[in-house]
Amino acid sequence: MELFTEGDPIADTKAPDGPIETRWERRRFEAKLVNPANRRKMTVIVVGTGLAGGAAAATLGEQGYHVKSYCYQDSPRRAHSIAAQGGINAAKNYRNDGDSVHRLFYDTVKGGDFRSRESNVHRLAEVSVNIIDQCVAQGVPFAREYGGLLDTRSFGGAQVQRTFYARGQTGQQLLLGAYQALERQIGLGNVEMNARHEMLELILVDGRARGIVVRDMVTGEITTEMADAVVLASGGYGNVFYLSTNAKGCNVTATWRAHRKGAYFANPCYTQIHPTCIPVSGDHQSKLTLMSESLRNDGRVWVPKTKGDDRSPKDIPEAERDYYLERIYPSFGNLVPRDIASRAAKNVCDEGRGVGPTKLGVYLDFADAISRLGRKAVEAKYGNLFEMYERITGEDPYEVPMRIYPAVHYTMGGLWVDYDLQSTVPGLFVIGEANFSDHGANRLGASALMQGLADGYFVLPSTIANYLAAGPLEKVDGSHPAAVEARADVEDRIQRLLAIDGDRTVDSFHRELGQIMWEHCGMERTEAGLRKAIDEIRSLRDQFWQRVKVPGTGEGLNQSLEKAGRVADFFELAELMCIDALHREESCGGHFRGEHQTPDGEAQRDDDRFAYVAAWEFTATGQPSVLHKEDLKFEYVHPTQRSYK
Amino acid sequence: MNLTLRIWRQTGPEDKGRMVTYQVDDVSPDMSFLEMLDVLNERLILSGEEPVAFDHDCREGICGMCGLMINGNAHGPQRGTTACQLHMRQFKDGDTIDIEPWRARAFPVIKDLVVDRNSFDQIIAAGGYITVPTGSAPEAHSVPVAKANADAAFESAACIGCGACVAACPNGSGMLFTAAKVTQLSLLPQGQPERYTRVIGMVDAHDEAGFGGCTNAGECTVVCPKGIPLSTIGRLNRDYLAASAKRGDTPGT
Numbered sequence: 001m002e003l004f005t006e007g008d009p010i011a012d013t014k015a016p017d018g019p020i021e022t023r024w025e026r027r028r029f030e031a032k033l034v035n036p037a038n039r040r041k042m043t044v045i046v047v048g049t050g051l052a053g054g055a056a057a058a059t060l061g062e063q064g065y066h067v068k069s070y071c072y073q074d075s076p077r078r079a080h081s082i083a084a085q086g087g088i089n090a091a092k093n094y095r096n097d098g099d100s101v102h103r104l105f106y107d108t109v110k111g112g113d114f115r116s117r118e119s120n121v122h123r124l125a126e127v128s129v130n131i132i133d134q135c136v137a138q139g140v141p142f143a144r145e146y147g148g149l150l151d152t153r154s155f156g157g158a159q160v161q162r163t164f165y166a167r168g169q170t171g172q173q174l175l176l177g178a179y180q181a182l183e184r185q186i187g188l189g190n191v192e193m194n195a196r197h198e199m200l201e202l203i204l205v206d207g208r209a210r211g212i213v214v215r216d217m218v219t220g221e222i223t224t225e226m227a228d229a230v231v232l233a234s235g236g237y238g239n240v241f242y243l244s245t246n247a248k249g250c251n252v253t254a255t256w257r258a259h260r261k262g263a264y265f266a267n268p269c270y271t272q273i274h275p276t277c278i279p280v281s282g283d284h285q286s287k288l289t290l291m292s293e294s295l296r297n298d299g300r301v302w303v304p305k306t307k308g309d310d311r312s313p314k315d316i317p318e319a320e321r322d323y324y325l326e327r328i329y330p331s332f333g334n335l336v337p338r339d340i341a342s343r344a345a346k347n348v349c350d351e352g353r354g355v356g357p358t359k360l361g362v363y364l365d366f367a368d369a370i371s372r373l374g375r376k377a378v379e380a381k382y383g384n385l386f387e388m389y390e391r392i393t394g395e396d397p398y399e400v401p402m403r404i405y406p407a408v409h410y411t412m413g414g415l416w417v418d419y420d421l422q423s424t425v426p427g428l429f430v431i432g433e434a435n436f437s438d439h440g441a442n443r444l445g446a447s448a449l450m451q452g453l454a455d456g457y458f459v460l461p462s463t464i465a466n467y468l469a470a471g472p473l474e475k476v477d478g479s480h481p482a483a484v485e486a487r488a489d490v491e492d493r494i495q496r497l498l499a500i501d502g503d504r505t506v507d508s509f510h511r512e513l514g515q516i517m518w519e520h521c522g523m524e525r526t527e528a529g530l531r532k533a534i535d536e537i538r539s540l541r542d543q544f545w546q547r548v549k550v551p552g553t554g555e556g557l558n559q560s561l562e563k564a565g566r567v568a569d570f571f572e573l574a575e576l577m578c579i580d581a582l583h584r585e586e587s588c589g590g591h592f593r594g595e596h597q598t599p600d601g602e603a604q605r606d607d608d609r610f611a612y613v614a615a616w617e618f619t620a621t622g623q624p625s626v627l628h629k630e631d632l633k634f635e636y637v638h639p640t641q642r643s644y645k
Numbered sequence: 646m647n648l649t650l651r652i653w654r655q656t657g658p659e660d661k662g663r664m665v666t667y668q669v670d671d672v673s674p675d676m677s678f679l680e681m682l683d684v685l686n687e688r689l690i691l692s693g694e695e696p697v698a699f700d701h702d703c704r705e706g707i708c709g710m711c712g713l714m715i716n717g718n719a720h721g722p723q724r725g726t727t728a729c730q731l732h733m734r735q736f737k738d739g740d741t742i743d744i745e746p747w748r749a750r751a752f753p754v755i756k757d758l759v760v761d762r763n764s765f766d767q768i769i770a771a772g773g774y775i776t777v778p779t780g781s782a783p784e785a786h787s788v789p790v791a792k793a794n795a796d797a798a799f800e801s802a803a804c805i806g807c808g809a810c811v812a813a814c815p816n817g818s819g820m821l822f823t824a825a826k827v828t829q830l831s832l833l834p835q836g837q838p839e840r841y842t843r844v845i846g847m848v849d850a851h852d853e854a855g856f857g858g859c860t861n862a863g864e865c866t867v868v869c870p871k872g873i874p875l876s877t878i879g880r881l882n883r884d885y886l887a888a889s890a891k892r893g894d895t896p897g898t
Binding site for chain 2: 139286388
């Protein structure tokens, strides 16, 4: 059987043409508005309370819509945006170092290896400056200079200092800003908050997204929730690899269920492997911890020059060290983009020059920074990260270089959306990491926070009005046959999972799936490996549905049941990721195909054949998906071989 | 190493609950505390028992979801460390470890080690914000903030809302949590217009949610994984006193 079939091309019909600087302004003007008095009568469901979902729910609540917000955590403040460390980009040019909206736009398109949409990225760069204003006004305690103005720092893939930060907890501070705005709306009665609730199905009425099926994770009750529009802000799918820097609960279920109901899934194979994470310590490992990219501002990455050099790092003299990023990429040095830094680490470890007990690690050394700036200054900048490292590894990074290794961190792929952030299902909007839109094949550091907040505060609230203004839609409630059916499907699936009563735990399956994905769909992919992975995933998925053991019942809190549902969806996604990676016979950004590299080992794009977004349409379980291509046009940034040398 | 765990098991809010003893062998010192519980749970599932329910998410000490009383200490023996960041090298072979949920009137137990901390959200909803509808913000550099104030605001803003302060407090008070937010926002120029209504609203919500009063026992700051200082409560008290005096005042005074 064919792995997939090809369908009609798809196009983004919502982005205006004309000069790129004027497109967002024009779209906002052309978009229809909803009268404030009518907003009260309209319900919008927002799934997820991270930067995108929290900001969107708060903003829609302020505008007067009736908002219903859902998150699986016990509080909206815990969404995984909270763990972002390094910072948020904005084209403020406070440093007078040559930054501009156009440069941020340019860097982001180039950083994404020319696989993102110019219109979307330009809008992101424009909106970036408003985000900083908004967050400062909310009381986000960004780092400041002695004069009282905002401080900025450098991040990978840029030669200007445009990254605003709050020590190593920027995501936390931005999320708390959005959370507090959201809580204000909850207090005012504009937003109905449903924590510890998980979306398990999308409800379509007459082809439009009209509601969701949710499970109350405390009581086990399954309900149908209806609305005029549904917004998914449920994050990325990095946990398909089992080990990642994502929170343990992060999952693909909301977007995957929507995909099965008709929303196309775009570029699923684009995953970001972050270069600076704490290496795996053993089989018990349950997640990986990131060490902020900002550390690469002052830390120097190196390995011994000779293979199998087991000496302690202190005993390896300067002349016998290979500062390989500085050597290979002299102009960007340790601040090359993430995909490049990760692959370089993999390469030196593959050569047998890795360090630490598992030999899957490289040094990130602060000795130079400490002698140049003094321990105090290093402590002020990175103290919390150094402490975190020591707690996890038991080693003191002020004395011994950190050991780091790449880990899955972010997924650029996601549900396909048009310029309005609307999916192929009318009335279903997708924002933040859950969509595919702005980062192409590789996301630059400090751009995820920017995109989440841009979508949530500024883009979605304008574009969703255009959809809602075409209403009012016919009122529907939970007794609608489509809602009844969706709910029955969810209940049936839960009963099936509970009834298997096999001999393997959910985690054991998830771990094995993750190993397959890391091995064959991780930092380097090959045709043979991907084909093998697809076979292995299919047979493991069959095993899962025969042998998984989910204890307890559907009534009440059952964490095994929650995990089982999520892992079942990861199995289906994993296969599509491999098919997408297999069909894309080129290397670009985070997608590196062993067969397609330049003579010096860099990613070799094939713009003639692959300058498109791959948008996948679901057909039926076990049946080939349909590929729809959206051609990418580059009018402003001309695709070149990315060079950071 | 081999450990004996005594864990609080409670099937639901109505159940009385009890400590149950489990043996866990071959624990690696490189495991995190929660990974050690994962190992126990895998074994319980395969032997047909219900695994121990506990809250956790990011497992990197920032989301605030995890929270366990470990040998009577909120988040365990290591200072400045959440339960998820605690590693087994802090324990010895043969140790017996007691694991219990947060215990406080305002945090009812849902199941086993999982508690309901919704009361914290209610405190924030009652004023723990600066009112700034999206799009209405002035240019970020129009209001400079003295670095010392910005840094001090950050110290308080580092609170992760885990609830260890409440669990450790002999009165079950949530005052450190409340004071951390009050302090952050009252140190910033942007937070001044709502400074006094905020503190009244938040303290009222705190009391209504069933938290106890603060008697300056100071246990909260000792167990706080983010080191929120006790001085924030002093600041809250000063603002609260000033706000009480202003209650009923005419605007502008």
